[in-house]
Amino acid sequence: MALDLALHVGIAKKEIIWYPIFGQLYVLANHLRIDRTNPTAAIQSMKEVAHEVVKNNLSLIIFPEGTRSKDGRLLPFKKGFVHLALQTRLPIVPMIFTGTHRAWRKGGLHVRSAAITVRYLRPIKTDDWTDDKVNDCVRLLHDMYVENLPEAQMPLHYKVTRNFS
Structure with a gap:
């Protein structure tokens, strides 16, 4: 099975950029980040994510637990x-x-x-x-x-x- 990563986008907490190597790759892959410390900003970010997913026909990869x-x-x-x-x-x-x-x-x-x-x-x-x-x-x-x-x-x-x- 092939996974076309160009049509998939992930979503994670904004702090992911500080993870060595993985964070930089995450940003370069144009994945989305949300600010979980600010509920108003997080809700707005999620609305923007929903809009982008539908507009660009993307698949969103999300881990529903929010952490590991x-x-x-x-x-x-x-x-x-x-x-x-x-x-x-x-x-x-x-x-x-x-x-x-x-x-x-x-x-x-x-x-x-x-x-x-x-x-x-x-x-x-x-x-x-x-x-x-x-x-x-x-x-x-x-x-x-x-x-x-x-x-x-x-x-x-x-x-x-x-x-x-």
Whole structure:
């Protein structure tokens, strides 16, 4: 499978530019950055992102947790991806990454060799999502991620009900 990076854009916190090498590559690739410390500016940035995504027919790569955990376990999701979906009405294609925490540890600058798996789930239509169901939409996607993660990356509070053989 080929991924045409010219049609994909990522979104991250503005501080990403300070990560050696990765931050500079992120900027050079023309990815988007938001100021999460200023809620008004963050909301405005997200509106601009939604406009650019639709206008330029882009795919937006966003990590709904907003950050990484130290142990690779899934964290609670932020609501920003739902607000973007409400504005664009575009489908969401969940991508489940496993093993990334072994390749690049949170807080570390050294990238290690590690096996990383990416699994694409079925697209989720968002054209019928509404503002009053934001929390339900977050829960829907979070549950999909949890159900497709290995036990070692599931949130600690999640009850394992399946066999990993």
